[in-house]
Amino acid sequence: MITKELEDRIVRYLSHRMPEAGRVSVIAISRIHGGASRETFRVRIDAERGGERGLIFRRDPISTLIETEREVEFAAYRSYMDSAVPVPRALFLERELEWLERPFFVMEEVEGCTAGSILASDPYGPHRQKIGEQFFSILGAIAKRDAMTSDLAKHVPVVKAEEAWKIELAKWEKVVDEDELEPQPIVRAAIRWMRRNPPPPAQKVSVVHGDYRTGNFLFDGTGRIRAILDWEMAHLGDPLEDLGWALDPLWSSDRAHPGGMLKREDAIAIWEKASGLKADPKALAWWSMFASFKGAAIWISSAKExxxxxxxxxxxxxxxxxxxxxxxxxxxxxxLAAREAA
Amino acid sequence: MKPSPELVLNQAFAKIAMEMGPALPPGYGQGSATTTAVLLLMVAQEFNRAADVRAKENRVMRALFADAAKGIGGPLSAKLDAVVGVRDEDLTVSGLDRVNGELKQLLIDLQTHAEQAGDRVLELRILRFLSEAAAARQVHLPAM
Known part of the structure; x- marks a missing residue:
């Protein structure tokens, strides 16, 4: 619920962080969807020096999230500012509780855009091809970046190429262990299968967005992708992890076109060209199973919450x-298909 | 029960998704209203089939355990035998769910055993059951 008190707190904070702007007032404030794990507010301000501008506040929830996730997300945004990967400008990371009672960070709003829905029959309309090409090309650019020189690398563990899959599998298995409300035979069978049939080592250790899909990017009326959002699960790992996730059929009601965009083989070809990497079919099959497993782990956790x-x-x-x-x-x-083929 | 729960929930979905939600200002509230409406649609699908889906799963798992218990020994065999021939007495969804959870834990143990023993036939039978059971539990939504 948005209160006058929240508005006043935001004004006080901005006056503190942006003294050069002079007197600041809030013109409009509304809560928007920005991932269920963090409260997101769109705030339109008018500054004495600088005029009107839109800001996005991402505030920690009351419970559950560990502290590092906020730092990770902020660092991820900063890792790609002014690059081929469009991201909102990350402005302030605030750990002190005096301003909004919980930690938060502030970004510039990317205006005049919309996000696709996974339930839409045709989320991108006439821009489907154009958006699809950008979507997988940008994902390739994320993988291409030197991960070790990124801001993100200062906030997350550095992993070895041969251990990326093990670390991620263990991380999400732990989530299932802690959060399942009833036995999950399919998820458990998938964990055992993936452990018995590991993928090859990562071609390189790259930045992994962690939730790269329809719904987590903004595009404008001309079909141009303007911002990649929701980096809270960003980490270092195998770039095929992101590709497997982006190709997962959950992200569109049009199952023949991952994310409601391109044919699977076209999407992979674009990603390969942009990243300079190869999507080995066997390795990608492993990461595709991992994507559905990781999804299941997240949904199990959400249901418990x-x-x-x-x-x-x-x-x-x-x-x-x-x-x-x-x-x-x-x-x-x-x-079943894997066992029948073996 | 008339009007039927499915009808009530479907009408509530339509009311919220098509009348009340669009009347709200765009943003979090409107999005939440739409998602809440979709939840009603999903619960409507689940209401009529929930007990049937669980009872069938329980029956198939017990039959599977009856066959599997013959071929394996040890404590697992005894655990399987203990649930063979049992009938569901509590037919509420929560009661069936509780038994379903117990049987699924046993299924996990049996599947792990089959994988370790290299029993391909049993593995495939379990996987086919899991695939069919998962299909029966899927919720289908119209494109929106």
Missing amino acids: FQAGANTDPVMAFSGLYCLPFHNKRLADML
């Missing part, structure tokens, strides 16, 4: 009721 009353955003319930059965079915079919 909702069931426990820790986060009653309806998106959390949607995740448990729609997304988890979807990924369970996909995982079961992949496991």
Whole structure:
């Protein structure tokens, strides 16, 4: 709920952080969807020096998130500022509680844009091809960047190429261990299969966005992608992890076109060209299974949060009721196909 | 029960998604209203089938355990035998869910055993069951 008090707090904070702007007032403030794990506010301000501008405030939730995620997301945005990967300008990271009661960070708003929906039959309309080409090309650019010189590398563990898959598998298995409300035979079978059939070492250790999909980028009316968002799960790892995630069929009701954009083979070709890497079919098959497993782990966790009353955003319930059965079915079919072929 | 729960929930979905949600200012509130409406649509699908889906799963798992228990020994065999022939008494969804969870834990143990023993036939039977069960639990949404 947005209160006058919140508005006043924002004014006080901006006056403190931007003294050069002179007197600041809030013209409009509204809460927007920006990932269920962090409160996101769109704030339109008018500054005595600088005039009107739009800002985005991303505030930590009351519970659950570990401190580093906020730092990671902020560092990820800064890793790609002024690069071929479009991101909003990350302005301030605030750890002190005196301003908004919880830590938060502030970005410039990317205006005049919209995000696609995974439930839309044709989220990009006439711009489907153009957006798809940019989407997979930008993903290639994320992988191409030297990860070790990025801001992000200062905030997340550096991994070895041969251990990237192990670390991610263990990380999400732990989530399932901690959050499952009922036994998950399909998810457990997938974990065992992936451990018995590991992928080859990563071609390189790159920045992995961690949630690169329809719904997590903004595009304008001409079909130009203006911002890649929601970097809270960013880490260093195998770039095929992001490709497998982006290609997952959950992200569009049009199953023949991952994300509601391009044919799978066209998307892979664009990514290969932009990244300078190869999407080895066997390795990508492993990371595709991992994507559905990681999705299942997130949905299991979301369902627990909702069931426990820790986060009653309806998106959390949607995740448990729609997304988890979807990924369970996909995982079961992949496991069955793999066993029949063996 | 008339009007039927599915009808009530579907009408509530339509009311929220097509009348109340669009009347809200664009933003978080409108998005939440739409998602809440979709939840009603999903629960409507689940309401009528929930007990049937769980009872069928429980029956198939017990039959699978009956066959598998013959071929394996040890404590796992005893655990499988203990649930073979049992009938679901509590037919509420929560009651069926509780038993379903117990059986699925046993299924995990059995599947792990089959993988370690290289019992391909049993592995495939379990995987086919899991695929069919997962299909029956999927929720189908119209493109919006």
